[in-house]
Amino acid sequence: MKDSLLILSGGMDSTTLLHHKRDDIALAICFNYGANHNIKEFKQAQLNCDMLKTPLLWIDMQEAFKHFKSTLLQGATFVPEGHYAADNMAQTVVPFRNGILLSVAAGIAQSHNLSTVMMANHFGDDAQYPDCSQNFVSALSEAITLGTGGKVSLYAPYTVMTKKDIARIGTSVGVDYSKTWSCYKGGEIHCGKCGTCVERIWALKEFNDPTVYEDKEFAINVLKEKGEW
């Protein structure tokens, strides 16, 4: 039965979950919180939802986030380059972003009589983003169950998987990764230099990567320095 709501960004991870759990997902929601890359992601989210005939809601959260401090909300020139785990990547943290998006999603799910909120957070992100960690997901899951009187629960099946595991699942269920967007800079094509581009290139290394990058060599050198290529 389709009784789940998916938080869909249009990136690799949530697009994989959309295809992976297509038989359970009744509704997808896309949040615009003013990040540089939101618009690029949205276009890909719409393409994938159209393909699967999944209804998609757009929620504009820019007002809620306008008092937040994060380079991710300040324009492409502020986005740091290099490995995702590098110190300067901490600037891209949007404080408690996942807590906020999951909470709004839980309220919308309850309003639509849907019993599950799905999110595609994964292992590895939690080095920079504490609101991606397994402990956080467990605590918020408990809060959502209690705060909705048992009507909504949280399902985050990739919490203990790496982005490479996700790419493997996505490849097996036929995801076309050219119809996903990762780059934090939100330019015409993927930059190949920001943390998400470097991570995307790493995750898709063993699979078919149809992405056009401005500077893939930059990412490969960063990964080689880390012994990850």
Add this chain to the structure above:
Amino acid sequence: MKDSLLILSGGMDSTTLLHHKRDDIALAICFNYGANHNIKEFKQAQLNCDMLKTPLLWIDMQEAFKHFKSTLLQGATFVPEGHYAADNMAQTVVPFRNGILLSVAAGIAQSHNLSTVMMANHFGDDAQYPDCSQNFVSALSEAITLGTGGKVSLYAPYTVMTKKDIARIGTSVGVDYSKTWSCYKGGEIHCGKCGTCVERIWALKEFNDPTVYEDKEFAINVLKEKGEW
């Protein structure tokens, strides 16, 4: 040290907490989520913040809540009358409202280097609103601490108190309850018939209640039927 952020509605409970913890509160935030009574509450919130010289931020969350179902968001004529614990009051639930507002508050607190989010939820509300219960507050508190990397924690000192206890604290710290708004209908004066008016009248029974009600007798009869007057 002033290192706390207060979620202030302009109602009795949060206005009491504003005065009660005035030495700790660096910033108050008011959320407009499209409820009938929001504008009436806001005016009172501004009055009290001006009095204490507490900075106040207004956050418009109407876009985030526009896909929610609740009579509270549908206009004054939809608000049920009678005792707060009555079955029809369940219609006024805004699904996971406190989870959402607390999450946004946690993100803003972290952005402003404030270590604590304060909320004035209290005992009794949890009969209708699962996102006011002690268990919910504990779980979300844990999620906020984990999801902000230990930078923000939640403080909800009235969780195990009744609204009458809050009125007692407020009276002792000099809160002027004529400068607070409770009525869900958001008319010119308090209606005296909706669940929040009935509860307000009960809470202030033993104290000075400067509120002008359209029909206080209605509330007193409801309370007498329950053996609470």
